Structure formats: C-alpha cells, structure tokens
Amino acid sequence: MKRAKLLKIPIRKAVLGLTPYNAPAEGRAKKLRLDFNENTVGCSPAVLRALSRITAEEMAIYPEYQETTKRLARFFRVRPAEMHLTNGIDDALHLIADTFIEDGDSVLVVEPTFDMYRFFAELAGARVAALRYDEEMRFPVDDVIRVLRQPAKRCPRVLYIANPNNPTGTLVKRDELRRILQAASHTLVLVDEAYFDFSGLTILPWIRRYPNLLVARTFSKSAGLAALRVGCLFGRPELLGVMRRAGTPYPVNSVALVAAEAAVGDPRFLRGYTREVLQSRAMLEKGLVRLGARIYPSSANFVLADFGPVARRLVRALDRKGILVRGRRDFPREGFVRISAGTRADTRKLLRAMEGIL
Numbered sequence: 001m002k003r004a005k006l007l008k009i010p011i012r013k014a015v016l017g018l019t020p021y022n023a024p025a026e027g028r029a030k031k032l033r034l035d036f037n038e039n040t041v042g043c044s045p046a047v048l049r050a051l052s053r054i055t056a057e058e059m060a061i062y063p064e065y066q067e068t069t070k071r072l073a074r075f076f077r078v079r080p081a082e083m084h085l086t087n088g089i090d091d092a093l094h095l096i097a098d099t100f101i102e103d104g105d106s107v108l109v110v111e112p113t114f115d116m117y118r119f120f121a122e123l124a125g126a127r128v129a130a131l132r133y134d135e136e137m138r139f140p141v142d143d144v145i146r147v148l149r150q151p152a153k154r155c156p157r158v159l160y161i162a163n164p165n166n167p168t169g170t171l172v173k174r175d176e177l178r179r180i181l182q183a184a185s186h187t188l189v190l191v192d193e194a195y196f197d198f199s200g201l202t203i204l205p206w207i208r209r210y211p212n213l214l215v216a217r218t219f220s221k222s223a224g225l226a227a228l229r230v231g232c233l234f235g236r237p238e239l240l241g242v243m244r245r246a247g248t249p250y251p252v253n254s255v256a257l258v259a260a261e262a263a264v265g266d267p268r269f270l271r272g273y274t275r276e277v278l279q280s281r282a283m284l285e286k287g288l289v290r291l292g293a294r295i296y297p298s299s300a301n302f303v304l305a306d307f308g309p310v311a312r313r314l315v316r317a318l319d320r321k322g323i324l325v326r327g328r329r330d331f332p333r334e335g336f337v338r339i340s341a342g343t344r345a346d347t348r349k350l351l352r353a354m355e356g357i358l
C-alpha cells in the first residue's frame with residue numbers, strides 16, 4: 001500500500017499504476033457513432049414493449065435470475081448451470097480476475113486487443129505478459145502455445161482471446177483454438193465472443209470438452225443493449241460454481257433481464273440487423289480501399305484501416321461533421337483507425353464525408 005499525496009488513506013499500488021480506460025466521450029447521442037462498435041439502429045421494438053410492461057412492484061424487488069437464466073440458456077443451447085449472467089463482459093472480466101488472479105501472477109494477452117483484459121488483470125495486481133499481432137495482423141499462435149507449455153509454476157493464470165479481436169477484426173481459427181486449448185493445462189482460457197454474430201464462428205460447445213475454457217457473449221453489440229449492461233459467461237458448472245463465490249449477489253438488474261429475454265425472443269430482428277451489418281461491412285471495406293487505406297479483412301462489425309499520416313486529420317474532420325470513428329494509438333505507429341459498420345446508409349454517409357475530406 002502507498003499513500004497518495006493528497007489523500008491520507010492508503011491506496012493499493014496496483015490502482016496507482018493504472019491508466020483509466022478511455023471510455024466513450026459524452027454527448028454522442030445525436031452523432032453518427034461509428035467509434036464503439038455499437039448497434040446503430042437501437043434494440044428490437046420488442047425489447048421496448050417488454051420494458052414498458054414492467055410494473056412498479058417489480059422495480060421494488062431484488063432481481064431473480066432462475067427463469068431468465070433458463071430462457072437464455074435455451075437460446076444459447078447450454079444448460080442453465082453452464083451459464084452465468086454478468087453486468088456486461090466487463091463485469092465478467094472483473095469476476096475472472098477476482099476468482100483466479102493473485103497479486104504478482106502473470107496473465108497473457110495478444111495486443112492490440114480489448115483494453116479491459118489488461119485493465120482488470122493489472123487492477124488485481126497481475127503482471128501482464130503481452131505478445132503482439134504482427135504487421136499483417138496475424139495472431140502468433142505458436143508463440144502463445146510456447147508460453148502455455150512452460151512448467152506449471154511459470155504458466156500464465158489467464159489467457160485472454162477476443163475472437164473476433166477488437167481492434168483488428170481478425171479471427172483465430174477453430175483449429176488454432178483447439179491447439180491452444182490442448183496446450184493450456186494450467187491456464188484459464190477466456191474466449192471473448194462479443195462479436196460472434198458477425199463472424200459466425202463459435203466454440204461455445206467446447207466448454208464441455210475443455211474444463212478450463214470460459215466463453216463470453218454480450219448483448220451490447222448486435223442486440224443493441226449496450227446501455228443496459230448484460231453479458232453471459234459460459235463454462236463447466238464446477239468452474240462457474242467457484243466463480244459465483246467471488247461474485248456480487250445481483251450482478252444484473254431486473255430491467256436488463258427483461259430486455260435480454262425480449263431480445264432473444266426476437267431472433268428475426270437479430271438476424272436482420274446482422275445481415276444488414278455484413279452487407280454494410282463489405283461496402284465499407286471496398287470504400288476504404290478505394291479511398292487509399294490499407295484494410296484488414298474483418299470478421300466483426302468494424303473495420304481496421306491504416307490511413308498513415310492523414311489519419312489524425314481525418315478523424316478530427318469527421319468529428320466536426322458529426323461522425324465518430326476511433327483513432328487507435330495502441331500500434332507501433334500512428335495511422336490506424338477503427339470504424340464500426342452500422343447500416344448501409346451509415347456507411348454511405350461516412351464514405352461520402354471521407355471523400356470530401358481526403
């Protein structure tokens with residue numbers, strides 16, 4: 001423990017070393033938001049209808065999870081005991097750290113990737129060992145396996161893989177994941193499938209095959225419920241049972257439960273939005289290449305583009321036109337911009353604005 005200068009109370013060393021997460025800026029509501037990979041049309045109308053039926057009495061009762069868990073488990077084709085609801089995937093990452101990471105342990109990430117893996121691991125006092133995607137944005141599968149094959153004492157406690165990865169949009173193939181899981185005898189492997197709807201590749205059924213595998217999903221992306229914070233962790237019942245010991249009693253609020261149930265009850269909306277995004281993504285990839293950017297073929301609802309020296313000016317000029325995209329600083333050099341694919345109309349508007357700037 002260390003004392004911060006102005007505060008008289010001690011603050012954990014791990015906290016003093018943290019850089020706060022760069023969360024979305026305020027005031028995004030009226031803009032074209034292509035910066036945080038959200039759904040750009042909003043959730044299903046069925047969700048709003050379900051929310052409008054919530055009674056005053058229901059609001060006064062602490063959340064109950066059994067029925068919603070059963071319905072969601074049916075949707076994901078798992079048993080209720082193989083699923084744990086969380087306050088978004090962020091909360092799942094917190095729970096993983098609270099359950100498995102001791103001060104001084106190491107964890108493994110392959111960067112650039114979702115910042116919150118590092119954040120929650122460092123908050124728990126872990127040392128983060130980071131491998132990197134190469135210049136072609138290839139996942140270093142052999143290097144990862146080498147780290148996992150070390151003697152038990154030196155193995156990382158947790159390996160975090162976003163699949164598809166954010167911000168590269170790339171996918172680790174099923175066969176590579178199998179090799180990784182076979183090598184990970186002493187490491188918990190989290191496969192974060194936040195963008196599964198756009199890739200179509202899942203290893204969710206493998207939770208029955210690999211005892212140290214956790215798979216995460218979220219309602220924040222295709223389902224358009226980022227505001228409500230609902231996620232799911234999937235794993236063996238024994239694994240989730242241990243994690244529940246470290247969890248808070250009410251991780252998801254009742255309004256979010258109603259919304260999540262209604263969202264899975266409207267699969268046509270989910271399919272329709274996903275189809276729209278896939279068409280929009282193809283249009284975005286083509287348009288970006290036409291504008292001179294190098295792109296990395298994406299399996300998610302965003303595209304990583306390398307605009308080189310004009311990137312910074314481009315991001316600022318788009319912002320002035322009310323279009324938000326995400327300039328990335330987690331690459332060895334500047335120039336990388338991550339752009340969400342919303343609807344085709346969103347992409348047309350974006351590309352037109354870019355043509356006017358470049």
Ligand SMILES: Cc1ncc(COP(=O)(O)O)c(C=O)c1O
Nearest residue numbers: 088089090114162166194218220
């Ligand atoms: C790979 C990945 N995982 C998880 C999340 C966050 O999910 P949630 O909103 O459920 O916390 C994001 C959000 O951008 C993400 O990119």
